Amino acid sequence: MDTRILTAELAVDLARLPMRCIPREYPNAPGLLLEGPEDLREPHEIHPAFFGCLDWHSSVHGHWMLVRLLQQFDLPTDAEVRSLLDRQLTKENLLTEAAYFRQRPSFERMYGWAWFLKLVEELHRLKPQATSDRPHHPDWRDNLRPLEEIVVQAYLDFLPRQTYPIRVGTHGNTAFGLAFALDYARTVGNAQLETLICETALRYYLADPPAPVAFEPGGNDFFSPSLMEADLMRRVLPCRGRPQPRSGGTLPDFRDWFRAFLPDLSPFCTPAIVSDRSDGQLSHLDGLNLSRAWCLKSIGEALEDAELMDLAALHAEAGFAHIATGDYMGEHWLASFAVYLLTA
Numbered sequence: 001m002d003t004r005i006l007t008a009e010l011a012v013d014l015a016r017l018p019m020r021c022i023p024r025e026y027p028n029a030p031g032l033l034l035e036g037p038e039d040l041r042e043p044h045e046i047h048p049a050f051f052g053c054l055d056w057h058s059s060v061h062g063h064w065m066l067v068r069l070l071q072q073f074d075l076p077t078d079a080e081v082r083s084l085l086d087r088q089l090t091k092e093n094l095l096t097e098a099a100y101f102r103q104r105p106s107f108e109r110m111y112g113w114a115w116f117l118k119l120v121e122e123l124h125r126l127k128p129q130a131t132s133d134r135p136h137h138p139d140w141r142d143n144l145r146p147l148e149e150i151v152v153q154a155y156l157d158f159l160p161r162q163t164y165p166i167r168v169g170t171h172g173n174t175a176f177g178l179a180f181a182l183d184y185a186r187t188v189g190n191a192q193l194e195t196l197i198c199e200t201a202l203r204y205y206l207a208d209p210p211a212p213v214a215f216e217p218g219g220n221d222f223f224s225p226s227l228m229e230a231d232l233m234r235r236v237l238p239c240r241g242r243p244q245p246r247s248g249g250t251l252p253d254f255r256d257w258f259r260a261f262l263p264d265l266s267p268f269c270t271p272a273i274v275s276d277r278s279d280g281q282l283s284h285l286d287g288l289n290l291s292r293a294w295c296l297k298s299i300g301e302a303l304e305d306a307e308l309m310d311l312a313a314l315h316a317e318a319g320f321a322h323i324a325t326g327d328y329m330g331e332h333w334l335a336s337f338a339v340y341l342l343t344a
Contacts, residue, residue: 006342008073015069015077017324017335018062019084021053027328029055033104046100049093053332057112057171061336063088064119067140068339071126089140098146105154110177113151117184120148124188152193155181159196165204167229169221169288174204176223179232201236202251205229210260213267222287222337227268227295230258239302255303268292268311271318280329289319290337294344316341 028043028051043051050059066081075081101107108116123141165174178197185194211226237254271292272285293315300308319341323334 014335021332058333061115065336067122094143111171114177114180121184121187167225169223175229175232220281222284231295283330289315294341
């Protein structure tokens with residue numbers, strides 16, 4: 001398998017994974033704070049749009065992946081995918097999701113928030129289909145607007161209050177939450193959110209000392225804290241003479257910042273090893289290889305650095321070897337990471 005190119009054949013194989021998982025309600029890890037007995041309900045009642053794929057955020061990025069593939073290809077699975085999205089992304093379902101977030105504003109902060117805005121970003125770009133056998137897609141984009149407004153406001157409310165970034169390799173990673181939200185803000189033209197994210201990123205990360213990469217990876221990481229931070233700063237700092245939106249002042253070039261922050265790339269010369277893919281925490285490391293690959297690739301492209309591109313390819317190969325493992329702990333989410341890597 002050539003893991004550097006997303007072919008139509010590979011896209012069909014990958015699409016089958018979230019298509020099986022999105023309608024599957026159990027097993028389920030709801031991540032709920034129970035405030036009373038009325039909160040003890042079936043997952044599909046609480047989250048009628050995003051109840052499958054084990055947890056809310058994985059369902060969201062499964063939806064994102066299917067929309068992404070609709071954008072990239074004309075596949076034999078397209079009609080089935082559109083039918084699935086018709087059932088999930090209804091106005092009624094999304095209003096219920098919005099009501100839940102309105103009552104629990106910290107739910108899925110920021111990992112789920114970021115993937116949700118990535119889904120909105122993709123739908124914002126999705127071109128309507130208008131042929132006799134491929135009608136216009138339903139207005140999924142408009143159906144997401146109530147929850148979109150809540151999530152955007154959650155960023156605007158929360159970032160000024162978060163004094164320190166969270167530097168972990170799992171869901172709480174702040175750099176990831178900022179990076180995907182910044183992509184969204186630039187795509188839809190939300191200057192207020194873009195400015196806040198850039199200012200926050202500079203406040204958190206601009207003066208960082210060299211990263212302690214010897215401590216990576218952690219045993220259940222699916223992000224590299226240092227590479228995710230660098231991939232965010234690639235979006236924020238000037239790079240190859242291209243200025244990035246910022247609030248003012250003189251900023252270093254991204255190349256200089258990156259070389260000071262990651263002077264030693266040797267810890268990234270070996271992909272992470274997974275000992276048990278039936279263990280949901282240990283299997284995170286397959287995702288780590290894929291997310292390391294997308295960070296190394298994007299940074300390598302920005303810096304025109306062959307070494308980084310080679311390291312990206314090494315991690316991509318390791319990650320792609322174990323997407324379809326036959327175990328739900330990996331298959332409910334890894335394909336999304338793979339598609340992001342191959343299409344970002």
